[in-house]
Structures are given as C-alpha cells and as structure tokens.
Amino acid sequence: MMKRLYNILPHFIQNLLISLYNILAYKKRYGGNYSKYFKGINQNYTLSKFELEKIQQQRFSLTIEEAMKHSSFYQKQYSKIENPNDIKNITQLPILSKEMLRQNIEQIKTIDKRKGILSKTGGTTGKAIEVIFTLDNIQERYAFLDNFRSQYGYVLGKRTAWFSGKALLSKTDTKKKRFWKTDYWFKVRYYSTFHIKTPYLKYYLENLIQFKPEYIIGFPSSILEIAKYGIQNGYHFPPDTIKAIFPTAETITEEIRNCLEVFFKTVVYNQYASSEGAPFIFECSKNNLHLEMQSGVYEVLDQNNNPTKSGKLIVTSFTTKGTPLIRYDIGDDIELSDNICTCGNNNPIVKTILGRTDDYVYSKENGKINLGNISNTLKETKGIIQFQVIQNYPESILIKLIIDSRLYNSSIEKIFVQNWRDRVGNEIHIELEYVSEIPNEISGKYRMVKNNIKHLIDV
Structure with a gap:
C-alpha cells in the first residue's frame, strides 16, 4: 500500500x-553511544598489535558471556562452559553454519523484533537470513564505517x-x-x-x-x-x-x-562486512586491507577446519548482540598476508578477499542485474532456504529454489517473483523450479548465479 x-x-x-x-x-x-564509539575507535587506531589483541580478548569473553546469558541456543551449545574466561582456544567452540543459523534463528536471537532493527537479506550465498541488531549495535557499526570513511x-x-x-x-x-x-x-x-x-x-x-x-x-x-x-x-x-x-x-x-x-x-578504498553483521575489513591509505580486531575475531580455516593462510572465513562479531554470531561460517574466502603496513594501523593485513564475485543476470529491459541486487530478491520473503539463478538465454532465467514448506506459500512466491520483476523488468521469462538440493561446483564452491550467456552480451 x-x-x-x-x-x-x-x-x-x-x-x-x-x-x-x-x-x-x-x-x-547517530544517537546513543555513536559519538563514544567513534571517538574510541579513532583513539585506538594506532594501538600496538598486543594492545589490540587484549581488547579483542576482552570483547570476545564478553560476547560469549552475553550469548550464554540471553540466547537459548548458545546456552545449550555451551552448556559445559562455566566461565567464558576459561576458554583458552576459540577452536573449543563449534562452528555455526548458515543453515544452522537459519534453522535456529529464533533460539539464537536475544531480543524481540520490535525492540531491535531488522535486517532481511539473502547475502551472496542465496540463503535467506533474518537477523536483529540492537540499536547500540547499529550505532557502533556506523561508528566503524564512518571512522573508516572519515580518514578520506x-x-x-x-x-x-x-x-x-x-x-x-x-x-x-x-x-x-x-x-x-x-x-x-x-x-x-x-x-x-x-x-x-x-x-x-x-x-x-x-x-x-x-x-x-x-x-x-x-x-x-x-x-x-x-x-x-x-x-x-x-x-x-x-x-x-x-x-x-x-x-x-x-x-x-x-x-x-x-x-x-x-x-x-x-x-x-575498499571495505568488507556483511548484512548479518560480520566484523569489518578496511583498506588503508597504503591500499592494504586490515582486519579490524576491535570489531570481532577472524579465523581462516582449510576444508578440515585447520588454521591456514588462505581458506574459508569464520567470524565472531562483537556488534551482533541481538543475533550473536560466534564462529560463523560466512561463506567467503580470504587470504592473509605476513606483511607489516607502514600506515600506522597494526591490525593484521588481508592479501585478498576471494569470496565475492561480480556475476550478474542480464535483462534486455534493464541491463545487468548485479549480485547485490540479486541477493536482495529475498527481502520480505520467508521459507526460501536457498536459491540459484541460471541464465542460458537472454530472454529467460531459471531459478531453482529449496524451500521450507512450513513457511513458504503462494503469497511468498508472488513477493519473490515481484522482487525479481522489480529488477529484471516484465519482458524476461522467469521459471521457478523447486528442488531438494542445489549442488556445489566441482571446486566445492556454491554459486548463486550461473550466467552462461556472457559471450552474447556486448560489454
């Protein structure tokens, strides 16, 4: 209306x-504690790596403590932990997958929707995720972003x-x-x-x-x-x-x-975060990407969940109290660097962010529909576990969907299709195919978009 x-x-x-x-x-x-956060982030910009690690450890313990106190999911997950300060190694904790987050979201959340700020997004992996931020979370996250941009x-x-x-x-x-x-x-x-x-x-x-x-x-x-x-x-x-x-x-x-x-x-000047609330990665004046240790913990693991220099990114966020993300497999890959930056920022350096692609869907009516807009077709929907869009012809797209039949219905389907119409226009044919599984590529990667007509498009 x-x-x-x-x-x-x-x-x-x-x-x-x-x-x-x-x-x-x-x-x-920009109300509440925003100014306090902005000032604190700015003051801590040139801290030593040791000092940053100390802040990170304190915030990590507090994040675990609050999750155990307010989230029924983490109360069960960490039932054997008596004191968060007793956690000597983060690998003692289980990894949270996107599917686990989706299935247990009501138990993971610590506040009611009406008391927080809702973020509805599909992300670039095509899985429907709905998280709640506290107002304080939002203020701190914008303080991080604005502090980064203010440097320029x-x-x-x-x-x-x-x-x-x-x-x-x-x-x-x-x-x-x-x-x-x-x-x-x-x-x-x-x-x-x-x-x-x-x-x-x-x-x-x-x-x-x-x-x-x-x-x-x-x-x-x-x-x-x-x-x-x-x-x-x-x-x-x-x-x-x-x-x-x-x-x-x-x-x-x-x-x-x-x-x-x-x-x-x-x-x-590049940056990395996520709609779910991942910790930040910011590019400095020397064009190096830095992990922002004040915003969370980053782990880079191989397929056997062992630490590595280049692999899947596992995050623990300090700014997602409404929907705690602890050892969350966000679906992206990064490669770390051993270099030391001369910009004055002592946060670790990321060599490359590998996880996001610039794939797109092509519409004769509206041109290239980028990955960010494609992921947003899940907004205002429920029950879509995962989807993949395949384009073999300029005049049509095929969308494969895995659904939760308890939440998905014809009304949700209409919203999803309309979200697509808003992006691709009314001329292109949209076919929905409901499936039980969407296989990964040979590389093991999941692709939300498979565009097979790039050679036909005049770029």
Missing part, C-alpha cells in the same frame, strides 16, 4: 519523503552519489530518463542500480557530472558500467571532483579498481 502511494506522488514529494525517512533513521544511527574526508552531509539496491523510481521517472532520487537535506543522491544498461548510461553519467558528488558509495559493478561507458564515448569526468569511492557488497578486482580510478580521477 505504502509503495503504491509513493509511486503516484510527484517527484519532489518523493524526494521530501526520502529526506524525512533519513532524518528519522539517522537520529537512531567523508562526513555525513558531504555531497554523495549512492548506488544501492533501493527501489525508489516510478514509471514516470523511467519515462523521463530520471534514474535517481535526492535527499537534499543530507546532500545524497540515490541512483537506481536496476536500470544500468547502455541506453540509459548517458543519463546517469551526465547527471553525475552535473551533481558533482564529492564521494561515490555503492555497488562497484554498477559504477563500473558508467565508467566504461564514459571511457568508450569520450567523456572526461571533471578532475578534483570526487575525493574517494567506497565500494560495497562486491569484490573489487584490479581491473575494476583501475577503471574507476582512471575515469573518475580519484582513489577507491
């Missing part, structure tokens, strides 16, 4: 509503172009070749990532030049398409406009980084 009402409102009223929504949302994010001059209120999975456009917008909405209060322009295709890229690019953002944040695959279009068509982005690009949700390859930096005449 609210969405239908929004779609028929005039453009300037829609912009006003977006500003009002952000004012209310930011009041929560960013503060809330700086002119920013944002590319994310928000469905904000109406049919009138697309007819008028207007692919953005603007929060004039906080100077943020939200660009649709559902309409990134060749006939429209001109309008995106020319509006970006006119808007003159100081920062770009969002899906790198969408920003990349605009940069490639600009290079191919002889556009010259004004120098000294953009101070930094902060990508989200997807892997940054050297090819992507080089293209963005050359065209927009700026620097890309």
